[in-house]
Amino acid sequence: MRRRSFIAAVAGLAASRSERASSAGVAPRVNADRLWRRLEQLSVFGRPAGGSFADGVSRTAFSDADVAGREYVLGEMRALDLAPRVDAAGNILGRSEGSGNGLFPILFGSHIDSVRNGGNFDGDVGSMAALEVVATLEESGVRTRHPLEVVIWAAEESNFGSGLHGSRMAVGQIEPGEWERVEDGVRKGDALRRIGGDPERVAEARRASGSFHAYLELHIEQGGTLDRAGVPIGVVEGIVTIDDYDVTVRGFANHAGTTPMDARRDALVAASQLVLAVREIATGETGKQVGTVGRLAVSPGAPNVVPGEVRLTVEFRDLAETTVTRLGETLKRRAAEIARQTATEIEVQASSRHRGARAHPTIQSAIETAATRRALRHMRLPSGAGHDAQMMAQLGPMGMIFVPSLGGISHSPRELSRFADCAQGADVLLGTILELDGLDRIG
């Protein structure tokens, strides 16, 4: 109902063609209120009992909340005549045809699953903005030359041991034991069936290289760079490469009262030196690389027992793969030194590498043009977080648009992006689609 009246209101634009709308600088603007309403509607799935929008969300992949949220999205996509389907990997795909012949679709979207105790912006903004862009174009009577394909990737957040599930399946990157992994007593293979996927037919979710014109994703920054700079639009240069290590420090557990200081082989003392070394390694050279020890577990873990073993994780990230590799080598060297000095053994095991990806220069320029046409300040920056976009970059030209996260807070109920910033981000997404729609092929 509402949609029809909007369409009537903009009937005068019905005949305009996207190229003209774009080049003339009169591209339609998204309906900011409706975008926000969709974010609110989506937020109820996985909301803490008795909570409000401000209390964040736990819409972990494959959960009841995820299933309910996906049903909501499917309903919205049907209302937009996107004829949505769920592929064997659980990805939701909707499509509207373009006016051109033989042109590849412009693929755009994000994800709606969240971390446990996450916020209502990570993934949701890009997903709801994708729907809003389609609604706006439809209402405005703007028909693109390229087909438009909206994608809601399944299980983007880390879950069952690794993230980017849906986009990994789209590039055929199935990990060893992928379906046998268990979380909360459920096998991943069975979890996938809960959202309409099928591990046995997952190869069908694979996309061919070069099968889309461009992949675009709007996302919150999840860091504080845009917020601190007061810039509303981030033009993502690329997604960092992420190397993870599992480290085990083995000392010797003993009675804390009866073991003299000079007779100890304290695994936590060694591990603490390593934690500080990771920070030193990351800050020891210029650049934006980061290094983190996020998990650390002490065994046996009693106040009166000298720790015998510590397990911890180390993670390095940078846009340059060579930098990430070098930081890991330095880590191993420092670990060996610390082991010698503390009479412990330190085992550093590479657990995963998530290869980053560069955003396509043509798309970065198109985003800048779209922002400039809307008089929005913008800046280039790397994405420190992983995104489905890095998988899509393996298949074709990719670009991402960031909007500010207040205080840089993310993966938290306190995650927050301004109403206006989300709408402006959606406008830039729409504008970028129209810019790229003017090209038959991205060089």
Place this chain on the structure above:
Amino acid sequence: MRRRSFIAAVAGLAASRSERASSAGVAPRVNADRLWRRLEQLSVFGRPAGGSFADGVSRTAFSDADVAGREYVLGEMRALDLAPRVDAAGNILGRSEGSGNGLFPILFGSHIDSVRNGGNFDGDVGSMAALEVVATLEESGVRTRHPLEVVIWAAEESNFGSGLHGSRMAVGQIEPGEWERVEDGVRKGDALRRIGGDPERVAEARRASGSFHAYLELHIEQGGTLDRAGVPIGVVEGIVTIDDYDVTVRGFANHAGTTPMDARRDALVAASQLVLAVREIATGETGKQVGTVGRLAVSPGAPNVVPGEVRLTVEFRDLAETTVTRLGETLKRRAAEIARQTATEIEVQASSRHRGARAHPTIQSAIETAATRRALRHMRLPSGAGHDAQMMAQLGPMGMIFVPSLGGISHSPRELSRFADCAQGADVLLGTILELDGLDRIG
């Protein structure tokens, strides 16, 4: 049966009096085989399924294994005519009368509860040696002037938040909320009833000050000092004072990929500095003081999240209470410095003080005399571990005998003391009892 034949065999000694046996240097020797057999018999209660003596024991206080072990001890004490009783705190007490009039009993014993995954020596050696001493004296026909009182303290190991349960009750040191503490879903008050105690009548377990002639305890050292020195008998100078602190480091949890190094308030980086500071504080002055961070928990604890909060424990121990106090003050100063440098908040909360105790000089001398009479090398040393003896020192003269722990290993299935060392320790316990039996009162 066995006991009677032994008595028959030593019938010739039946008339000797303890003073004479002692002063003449012909005090009886314990039956080393029988002592070892008792240690083996006790070891089955709480033994890992399918394991052997070498696999250690989990006889945690109030557990089924503890209840079964206590039944075994009660049976052995009945066989020795000690007429055992269980007091309201769950302590097992047996007594044999002396020949003198109006003399206070010599109290001796240890505990049979263990830590989870502990060894078969901590507490067990002193407990089984106490039975063996009584058996030996009985067989030898040696009757002491002072009554002999054997005690098996209940719940010595840390359990329900604090240790030394039975001896604390004996001095009336009930902690706030003692009976409401819950472990594995069981209230401590209910746990106590499982071993025949009664929290409502626990005041009856209290002993009057000066109500015993001496308290003696044989124990494994639990450290490596005697083993490294190759000395079989340790004469304990006293038990260290132990101060425990609960420390909370509050930073800010954030995405590890999107938060630049200079924008982080990483609670684990701050906590690691504190772990190293604790070691520096303990080793920064001469002396035998020790400092330990044994427990450390990171929140939220994901590889890709900058730690927002770390909770850890700090423990300082030394024979001198003033030293322990000073180390804690230094800790607080260093924590404040680290908090400033890392943009975190660090809260240092004193959680408990276990006051140590000095062994009585007369008893230390008596132990040395007993060892010398048996041509056993001995050395004085502090006890870095807490013991029930420190509670008894509040009520009367206390002394402890240590035997070597191989490699200083304790609170571990690998805890091991030599067969011969355990028997020699029991011999010195017996000898010390006879030395002290010669005194009406310890000055």
